Amino acid sequence: MKDLKDLSFATRQIHVGKQKNSVGALCDPIYMTSTFAFDSVEQGGRRFAGEEDGYIYTRLGNPSQRAVEEKLASLEGGEDAAVTASGMGAISSTLWSILKQGDEIIAEEALYGCTFSLMSHGLSEFGVTAKFIDMSSLDNLKNALSEKTKVVYFETPCNPTLTVIDIEEAAKIAHEYNPEIKVIVDNTFCTPYVQRPLSKGADIVVHSATKYLNGHGDIVAGAVISDAEFIQKVKMFGMKDMTGSIMSPFNAFLLARGMKTLDIRMERHCANAMKIAKFLESHPAVKKVYYPGLESFEGHKTALKQMDLMGGMMSFELKADRDQVAAALNKLQLCIVAVSLGDAETLVEHPASMTHSTYSSEELASAGISEGLVRLSVGLEDPDDIIADLKEVLDPLAK
The missing domain is CATH 3.40.640.10 (Type I PLP-dependent aspartate aminotransferase-like (Major domain))
Structure with a gap:
């Protein structure tokens, strides 16, 4: 042994x-x-x-x-x-x-x-x-x-x-x-x-x-x-x-x-996140997706060097103003508006007004945190259900 x-x-x-x-x-x-x-x-x-x-x-x-x-x-x-x-x-x-x-x-x-x-x-x-x-x-x-x-x-x-x-x-x-x-x-x-x-x-x-x-x-x-x-x-x-x-x-x-279940959960979080990130990257209402697993992301090569998987966290920037972002998030059904992350449930939040509200407007801008940035903690649900939930609120923003 x-x-x-x-x-x-x-x-x-x-x-x-x-x-x-x-x-x-x-x-x-x-x-x-x-x-x-x-x-x-x-x-x-x-x-x-x-x-x-x-x-x-x-x-x-x-x-x-x-x-x-x-x-x-x-x-x-x-x-x-x-x-x-x-x-x-x-x-x-x-x-x-x-x-x-x-x-x-x-x-x-x-x-x-x-x-x-x-x-x-x-x-x-x-x-x-x-x-x-x-x-x-x-x-x-x-x-x-x-x-x-x-x-x-x-x-x-x-x-x-x-x-x-x-x-x-x-x-x-x-x-x-x-x-x-x-x-x-x-x-x-x-x-x-x-x-x-x-x-x-x-x-x-x-x-x-x-x-x-x-x-x-x-x-x-x-x-x-x-x-x-x-x-x-x-x-x-x-x-x-x-x-x-x-x-x-x-x-x-x-x-x-x-x-005791960390490895199993992380495998699912990461697999779900990759699928959802690809969906968001292709959606016309989304300006940019911040996810290490995407080849288009600036830090992708460094992530491959030091991360075994690409994680369950991502952010995305919408082609919308702050009020439109809030209205869209408020319509989500499965994605829960809440801070924290890493739970079985998919959680979504608006950093500029929530987790990073301690930053001044100038500090937010310097750190690259825009008013349209949304943070998503991808949960353990079926990713297709989460994609459908996101699509329902994003489609109207693309019109």
Whole structure:
């Protein structure tokens, strides 16, 4: 029998992290407890001193959390992982573990709206500077690096423009300038089934585990994956002291359950998305489709280099004004108007007024987020039914 770490993705997503229990339950029990009893005062002292392994208090660790952390570390190819109460909890706990007053972040200008807000408005209150650049041209990254740069941060594909950034080249540029720079990649859109940034030279991966990792729209969760030393810092400083963004044991149980089917779900999400993207590309009411799987998309070649599949996310720009876009989306029957992504249901939203409303008009324009841009999270339904739903509202716009 091979070592568990050498087995296939599908096997590891089910078996890694499983814990033995006293009653032989197939599914790991949910450890719904805030604190843990010690055998003695002396044992408690040893655990607080770090001289003995064991659980103390759920803000510092819990068996339900640990099962998911081991699974995520294995799938992403990291040494260890930390799970958090939300994706923003993962991002903020990570950044607080790296940055101090006077430091600088260089980030892609197209980011999830709350990440952008944290960097542009939140961290600036504490003396951290954020530079937002177009990383689709890595010359921009070369020109932006400075002695103050501590973090290079990007999503790929980006939210909501689907811009694809070359992870390997970006990491090489940053580390050649300064090996201490932490390259952080938000891998929420892809999951480790589609893309593994650590294998391409990134130092840290973050996730909103609310999305594809869980896959069922019933929890809010986050995760950080990196080397063991950094994850310990995130847990004992970024999370414990700075954010307190601790995942509940019940949500950890639901996340572990969702991840058992990750590969199957991602295969279907991606296949459906390709079919729908081709339909949208051919529709006369659509000005442009942003999807890495289309040969016409600017980032297609880079996507082929670093993504095993082309993902379940896309955006498309309509030949319509903002009011017409809203009216069209309001008529959809199967595609649900909602933020978030990665659920079984197909979700559609208007970034400029919803997920990216933290951007000013000028910032939206700079990031390539137009008033006519629509983001689509393709679900697990029959793609022909989703195409029919979209066609019914798009056809009138083409007349």
